Amino acid sequence: MTAVVHDVLLRTVRRVGTSGAPCDVHVVDGRVVTIAPAGTLDPAGADTEVVETDGAWLGPGLVDHHVHFDQWALVRRRVDVSACDSAESTAALLADVARTGVADRVLVGHGYRDGLWPRPARRELLDQAAPGLPVVVISGDLHAVWCNALALAHFSQAVGRPLSAGEDGVLREQDAFDVTGALSNVADDVLDGYVADAVDAASARGVTRVVDLEMVFGLDRWTRRVRAGTDGLRVGSGVYPGELDAVIARGLRTGDVVDGTRGLVRMGPFKVITDGSLGTRTAANADGTGVLTWSFEELVPMVRRAVAAGLTPAVHAIGDRANTVALDVFEAVGARGTIEHAQLLDTADVERFARLGVAASVQPEHAMDDRDIADRHWAGRTDRAFVFASLDRAGARLLLGSDAPVAPLDPWVSMAAAVGRDRDGREPWHPEERLSALTAWRGSTDGRVAVAVGDVADLVLLEADPLAPRTASSALRGMRVLATAIAGRFTHREL
Missing domain, CATH: 3.20.20.140 (Metal-dependent hydrolases)
Known part of the structure; x- marks a missing residue:
């Protein structure tokens, strides 16, 4: 478990949402207790953790x-098919994965978006992609799953009722939610x-x-x-x-x-x-x-x-x-x-x-x-x-x-x-x-x-000011996070 830090002094920060004048910020028992001009605060005691930020931008923690x-954690370990622009290319990618070997009993892809596909999904494409293996592809919006015949049979048993899909092999809404729920049962x-x-x-x-x-x-x-x-x-x-x-x-x-x-x-x-x-x-x-x-x-x-x-x-x-x-x-x-x-x-x-x-x-x-x-x-x-x-x-x-x-x-x-x-x-x-x-x-x-005295010290330290005039959206996408803290306890730190 991460050690709890009760006394932290952040030196030479600039607060998002202010003029950006450098300041020191003192956090005690999870709250911001003092904000003063840079260089004017000294450690309160021997147990104070002093963090030199070199002008990093301090803001409230993000929500x-x-x-x-759970789905996010699982998707990070599934086959990403989001770049595929057709049913055929999606099936081909999954076939390549199947040939390299699949550790789990079911081959799972994630992220298909068929709203612009030239031809619709078809169950036989997945049947052919991985013969003998249940294949499920979860849509990017989570509201549909595309299955081969073996997957339909497998998950009908898993959810305790028949799952019926047409020639496309696609289950939508509650049927899809039931399959993704069964896939989460690890x-x-x-x-x-x-x-x-x-x-x-x-x-x-x-x-x-x-x-x-x-x-x-x-x-x-x-x-x-x-x-x-x-x-x-x-x-x-x-x-x-x-x-x-x-x-x-x-x-x-x-x-x-x-x-x-x-x-x-x-x-x-x-x-x-x-x-x-x-x-x-x-x-x-x-x-x-x-x-x-x-x-x-x-x-x-x-x-x-x-x-x-x-x-x-x-x-x-x-x-x-x-x-x-x-x-x-x-x-x-x-x-x-x-x-x-x-x-x-x-x-x-x-x-x-x-x-x-x-x-x-x-x-x-x-x-x-x-x-x-x-x-x-x-x-x-x-x-x-x-x-x-x-x-x-x-x-x-x-x-x-x-x-x-x-x-x-x-x-x-x-x-x-x-x-x-x-x-x-x-x-x-x-x-x-x-x-x-x-x-x-x-x-x-x-x-x-802006971070203020009395705030719970859920904080983020950034390389740049996200509110600077004319900040491009590309700069926001690539914003470097130097540190994150909950109640003054660092959960991520590069400083």
Whole structure:
């Protein structure tokens, strides 16, 4: 377990969100107690750890407001097919992997995006790619899995019911979630090891807290991990409808701290999925396309019950119809919370976020991943897609995240996409919806801008000022993180 440091003096830092005048910052027992001009603070005692920063930029620790952490940890060990531009090239890549030998009983790829493929997925391509081996390819948005015949049979047995796919071999929505859930069923010690590595990687990018919306309730898993020494993140663990009764029976409320975790593990929100996704073409839209998972009449009593039990709602909505329904539910229940994704909005709904006190929990890199898919499948409507600046102008609170593994668990990627609406040298997509660097920063720091006396010392030290005028989105993507700390305890350090 990482040693706890109770007394740290950071020398010659420049604080993000200020004039940048060099200062010294003293942290005691996890809080910032003094900020003074550089060179004026001396160590309080022999146990003070003095860190010379040479003018590094100090900011609040970063937050990813939407991750699927177990999936992110597992994906880092699966075959990345995201660069494949067709069903045939995806199958060919997996065939190459199969020929080199597969250690597991199932060959798993991740990251296919078929919205622009010239020909659709076909089950026989995967049958031919790895004869005698179950093959599963998980879509980049997690809402579909492409299987060969052996995988369909294998996972029908694993989930305890028949899984039926057509000639394409693709399972969507709940069937897909059941397969990814079964794939996550690995030994605790193995998965915990994968998670520990992923926690270290997140810390190296300045992340101090995540909201984990893994589809199987993870509070007890995170408690076990922290007590065993995986203590590099604060985690809020959400719950879905299938386990809502169990959480209510335990008396857990959003924000409750789990004993024995040093404040690192808390009960998260109540997550409910109202529709599918853009990439899988199952987002519920006003034109009648897509899938509405729950009706308004079903959602209202469910959300009301969760709110009455002290749980904050986090409602997944991608399509414009789903977002309207989600806002209607918040209005009917009289609750505040978040809409997760908020990708396509009816213009009349934009102002409702602020009026109802509903935060937009958005993942800006999705706009970069899906811009071409949106141009095809939401043609004529993309002026209403990923409308970050419109939401900001309307007074809505914006929370930034990754939806990892759908996008990398890296807040600099999210901020860059929000600020630039560009990537890979392409022109910005709907540049009128770009956020200011300050707004993107606030969306990644729980609204904090500059480190101040009295703050909990969840901190990040950076090589450059992310709020400097004319900072390019490419510079944000490549931002070097020199150190990360939780309550003054370093979880990543290059100094």
